[in-house]
Amino acid sequence: MPTALVTGPTAGIGRAFAESLAGRGHDLVLVSRDAARLDSVAETLHGTYGVTCEVLPADLSDAAAVRTVEDRLSDRDRPIDLLVNNAGFSLSTSFLEGDVEGEQSLLNVHVVAVMRLTKAALGGMLERRSGTIVNISSVASFAPYGTYGAAKAWVTSFSEGLAAELLGTGVRVLAVCPGYVRTEFHQRSGVQVRGLPGWMWLQPEDIVAATMRHLDAGRTSPVLIPTMRYRLVALGSRCGPRPIVRKFSHMLRLHRR
Ligand SMILES: NC(=O)c1ccc[n+]([C@@H]2O[C@H](COP(=O)([O-])OP(=O)(O)OC[C@H]3O[C@@H](n4cnc5c(N)ncnc54)[C@H](OP(=O)(O)O)[C@@H]3O)[C@@H](O)[C@H]2O)c1
Numbered sequence: 001m002p003t004a005l006v007t008g009p010t011a012g013i014g015r016a017f018a019e020s021l022a023g024r025g026h027d028l029v030l031v032s033r034d035a036a037r038l039d040s041v042a043e044t045l046h047g048t049y050g051v052t053c054e055v056l057p058a059d060l061s062d063a064a065a066v067r068t069v070e071d072r073l074s075d076r077d078r079p080i081d082l083l084v085n086n087a088g089f090s091l092s093t094s095f096l097e098g099d100v101e102g103e104q105s106l107l108n109v110h111v112v113a114v115m116r117l118t119k120a121a122l123g124g125m126l127e128r129r130s131g132t133i134v135n136i137s138s139v140a141s142f143a144p145y146g147t148y149g150a151a152k153a154w155v156t157s158f159s160e161g162l163a164a165e166l167l168g169t170g171v172r173v174l175a176v177c178p179g180y181v182r183t184e185f186h187q188r189s190g191v192q193v194r195g196l197p198g199w200m201w202l203q204p205e206d207i208v209a210a211t212m213r214h215l216d217a218g219r220t221s222p223v224l225i226p227t228m229r230y231r232l233v234a235l236g237s238r239c240g241p242r243p244i245v246r247k248f249s250h251m252l253r254l255h256r257r
Helices: 012-023 035-049 063-073 100-128 146-166 185-189 204-216 228-239 242-255
Strands: 003-007 027-032 053-057 082-085 131-136 171-176
Touching: 003 012, 003 063, 003 100, 012 027, 012 035, 012 082, 012 131, 012 204, 027 035, 035 053, 053 063, 063 100, 082 100, 100 131, 100 146, 100 171, 131 146, 131 204, 146 171, 171 204, 228 242
Parallel strands: 003 027, 003 082, 027 053, 082 131, 131 171
Antiparallel strands: none
């Protein structure tokens, strides 16, 4: 059975990935902070799909904890075929209001951990000439959106650049850039989203289904933006006049508080 390591599988998009992959017969390694919740997800998925679920509690903002996940990824006796770098959070405060430790923690989880886990997974994948890395980015990666947007811009750009390096190796990498998704994400960070129109909301399962369709079809594009409406949003963010893009992003940030 192939094995997938999913970060942030206890809620939202990561939980939907874990469910989908278990349904496809993947054994799982589940990584996040809440050990009790990890155990509960592992028990449910094992009971429903019969797959093996290993839990690896780790706070990905902590360098020592990240190293334990790197060790698991680079264990040649227990190969990981698919890595989903999904764990993440947002801050409710702007850069001016927030404390620097929160900003550092965000970069540790969204950038440093993604870079280190990707590097750790690639060793064995390149030797086996097979493997997939899915990095959950965001449409925020295409617009100026605080440290969060800048971190996601790194994820998208990093994945795109790495995909070019991986051509012909049998290993692929994909950045997935969702818009607003109904998960615990906004509630956890205290970000205000009540006034957002219904069309802006996606379900975690939409993101997973789009990713699986992309991978199953063997599409080579290293960046996936689920749904046409968000492809248009991303197009506007990337190609629209920068003063308008900056103003719109700023308004959206003000609206969230
Ligand atoms: N929801 C959206 O609108 C949206 C849009 C675009 C992109 N995204 C991205 O999608 C990804 C998943 O977000 P989500 O919406 O599914 O959020 P969510 O429902 O809040 O789930 C976040 C997951 O990440 C884990 N996590 C958070 N901080 C962690 C840390 N320091 N170390 C280890 N695990 C940690 C959480 O588990 P524990 O609490 O157990 O650690 C949880 O399993 C994130 O990268 C996010 O930036 C979300």
